[in-house]
Amino acid sequence: MQQTLIAAVWQPKLVCLVVSALFTVPATAADNDNSVLPEVAVVGAKGGDETSSYVAKNTKGATKTDTPVIETPQSISIVGRKELDDRNVQNLVDALGYTAGVRTELSGVDSRADTYMIRGFKSGMDSESGASNLFIDGLKVQAGGQWNRASFDTYGLERVEVLKGPASVMYGQVVPGGMINLVTKKPTANHVNEIRLQGGSFDQYRISADIGGSLADDDSVLFRLVGSFNDGNSQLDHTDLQRTYFAPSLLWKISENTSLTLLAQYQRDKGGSTFQFLPYYGTYAAGAGGRRMSNSNFLGEPYWNSYDREQSLVGWAFEHRFNDIWQFRQNLRYTNLETEYKGVVNRGTGLSYTAGVTQVPAVGIVGLRTFAYGASKSEGVAVDNQLQADFSTGALKHTVLVGLDAQRINWTGDRRTFNQASSMSIFNPVYGLSPTVSLSQLTTASDYDVDQKQTGIYVQEQLAWDKLRFSIGARYDYFDQVAFNATNNRRNGFNDHAFTWNTGAVYLFDSGFAPFVSYSTSFEPGALGIAILNDESIKPIKAKQYEAGVKYQPQGSNSLVTASVYELKQENRLAAAGSCPESIDGSCYTQVGEARIRGFELEGKAEVTDSLTLLGSYTYMDSEITKSATVTETEGRDLSLVPKHMASLWANYAFNGQLDGLSAGLGVRYVGGSYGMTRAAGPADNPYLHTDSYTTYDAAVRYNLKSFGYHGAEVAINASNLTDRTYVAACTALTACYYGMGRVVNATLKYNW
Template structure:
């Protein structure tokens, strides 16, 4: 971050007032307008008591504001300093305390200092203090596509370029430009990530990172740094992306900070939080399949002292889906409240409520008619279930807080806590094998799943910032705890209690014989606990940044089988660690290397009753990041080798016969993924924004007792590529118009472990058009049209068995009207 200090010439005194904002001074001047986005952000300040002039220099470098003042005004004046996470204006007031100086904003990013009786004058010889780079909150809004800082990668406020691991951030601006409707949409232009890998599924987020599951059925989704609950089979959460500020993806093991996660990586969703800006937004959408959406986002300062900030985000949508006889409705509300208790203490309360009603788009289609088409192809909107037995209802809510307290100049403490609850009901009728020999008659089965999950999770960490000689340390010590209680009951019935159906001309037979013939198939009452202790040290020496970390986890799973009255208790422990280093060249290049490990509990036991060891992962990663100083861009090139051990496989030893009629399981499986990723994001000054990447994955089962040894890992394409470009016209007759276009390529995959079923690759196109109606005299209003899968490509996303094939999403077009005030 560079700064300039230069005298102003006379012409600078005629600065135009571009935004009339008068702010409250230390001596009673009242605010007359709401602050802008930059004024509303909060920053981490550690400005010591000192002479006022250098204190203002530090303020400008942290916030990015320009300060104009006559050097004579600050001569012989001292500042008490400012500490903690504060709004820019709040920090400036503390720096000026006792100085008898006032200030005013002459445009959204420029502040003029003066004495009270000469509040508008700038004299010759005034000084401009400016920063060429605007500071960013790691949980706050980002102007454009390029985030610079993150909490997710280290649990400290760290520049992305300094973290020795590949991390991607999808900003709110990028989500809005692309018309994102769900988490799958949000990450679809992220290198190393495959979304909707198992086809259309309105129930869940289906995401794989570096070949491993990181979606709703995994332990790798986090909200505001805390893991979200997951219960039995169909009991999981999903979060409306309108309530998110950013989506962050860690690629590779993250267990050193978060505990049990898949080795491929994890996703952290960052909620919208209160800011000092009173920015209101109303949104109206209408789109394909008669879907419509209403949304509202309001918030700002709640009291005259500026200690209380509030925000309310909510939405409602209703309509049909791409699959016939499927309705989808959602009600979402997320209030939040921030209390700036003192310059050292801040707490934000976060709550969410979401209710999903309707059916499920997830169909187990037969291989005949999808992957194999001797008699034709099943239409994507064909529904092969029963209209009166198509239900997926979910109610979820959460309540928690994020507390930060600065103890002194060295120590600070943070605590994040959340209680969550989710209740789901699923009814579905799906295929029971492939079609009959005639090629169009399909037998079916019906299931009902009812489950709840409730969890409490808390993360405490103490951060120490200190120096030992030439080394600057940011040391983190933390303890976290997670408890999930879940219950799940699955019942079902098969043919002939549900009649077969013609896949090309479906006639529905009704559900009269389904409910009376449902039989329990599984019923569990389970408690999962995890306690983790972790230590991390981020060391800075000259241009070197070194990260060292280790974590110990103790976990247990206590599961009661309510059908047979048995109980299985799995207790174990694991140690994971990470080491990495980055070198920051002056030209913006930052080569890095890291080694990290991961674990996941493996529930079950061997033939002799011995509990399974945790499944373990490790990764070597080397790469280079490029972020030239002053640019709004970030490019990451990484190469990695990712291995997973202790995978459960079939035990083929004939003497191990205690599991008959099934084979027992043992842990001897291993897999390896070698890959290369290239990702770039840029928000260029001429109105052009870019986001995209390329991924190469060589994924192989290296050790197994089955036929999958030496085969490619299922659902892992060898090549993926994407590019999104958005251009906003800056002047001329097209000023106010924005156009965007994107392309996504996913290479061919195998749907099953033995590589029997090959799925062809596909290329999809997206587009958007937006227009700011301010050009027509309508202030604060924008209209937009977004389309995904523009050509309505019909493609198979996955096919794992002859009765488990899935289409990907078709074309979806959404028209939006957005109003800000």
């Protein structure tokens, strides 16, 4: 891959230094224009509801305009900073644990990337479909192959927004279940400086700092520095995890009508990989002697176990208001990501097993293991230009948004393997029996160089007439991809276009009830670098959703309850259909699949009293493969990993009187059983690899030290999976089962000034 001009300027180790250096720039006086137009709404300039409450009342994520959540005809879940702090969230999976419609831990404990699905469809960094459903500050996070996945430290986030259902009109190619928008901490004039010290399970320790304020007397230049460092062990034996995170930002209010925010992030992850392919027998089903392996057992080789990631992001958010009607915004970001992976993984059952026969193996040996190596680099540029007009025509109030966005991504991936690792007991692993290998001994399995481009233009109209809110939007996208595999000198390329649209309406009753209906569509270009069976052209994978529901937010209350029903259909699904030697990776797919999910969601967050805060959710999903012309799927079956029922409840209570300063939280999460396969390929007693439901509990105790004279100081103890339940989160094959996270206890000392 040739280095681009942008890459030459923004080297990964320099991006944060560039923005940090800008803090030394002296404050610039505002222009002397005497005409005063309406104040520019600066992102991050005001502390939102999430800084002091679980309930966020406004969001820009769904419509890219500052619209109240209750006036948006779509199900939206927002996890704000207070909730992130109270639950002591360690990663994005933790943050999403109490969100309706979201299932986490699809790959179990995985330090490489956060895995989750929204409304039954895999989301996040799903590089196989070529569509990332993870956004940060409204711009897509690039997806790359060969374990090239981005991950973001949650300490640097202000909130996590979950938009349910198709979102292509605003964001282009996305998986239909929904998307995640991570909103980062930005400069603010009323910021409170903070430092945290934390230690806990697996000998992990962490130090974090969040410092910011004004560099000018008139608050025209604001800065913020957010950083953290953690190091220690993990749930998995012989696996360390270390992270360095630093995010400087600078906001310059050029005038009353113009602002520029410069943003940068640098993150370096070092250590091992906690991801493992575990055998069905010995984890979910009993193995030899009725035993099950510990969720901490490591089945690789300690010297060949690493996952190192270095990611850098730099960009800006520019805003300008021309007059009381027109305003312009531009968000731009350059991202550079490099990863290197080494692991020894299970590549066969190694156990006595015959398909379709119930058979408990006599021994607990993983017999077929392979050395795996992957090195990948990706860089991309994303830009979103928005022109907004706010005006009235008679009794109608209009908010019109016109946008043009684009993204350019290049990623390279080198994957190598060596199938000479020795067998190993899953109950009592012994290391060092395999031959010591070097990188030169591994055989190259694939060597990709992929270029992806997408350009979209969109328009949205939001109407307000008395108590009725109506919106309609449309988008046209053009995308292009070229993939080259150097191992077989084959190149695949395709380009296509897609049109998507949405519409919805909300009626606001004085009582606080707001019924809504909506229709939305989405698309994905298709899988990366594959050949379609019989040379069929690659068609975009499309989806559509009908949704109806009601939101409830009584005036003057700090609460929001949303209930909705929906039907979500996906067309042109890809399904494996044997091998194609002429394809770029030897895989062959057919594109005749359809799936449908009908669901119900109930989610609420409320400050019941001054002391008691509750948040709860319930999810029901009925999934079905409605059309498939391949033996790898069975029509009428449930989609894999989609539970019918999920539920959660978290309660936080702040004591008064003599116990003033003390608060406690208690939570419970339930995930129903699901199937790992869409065809009968498992044992006779479990042909579709069903895994049972599981329930975990979380708890927290916090104490503000103000009564001892230490104002701004707080100590806290948080525990997730309080009972240390061992559970299998999912099984997708007889050699692909995944344990969930065990008990994690952390103690935190926090000081604000």
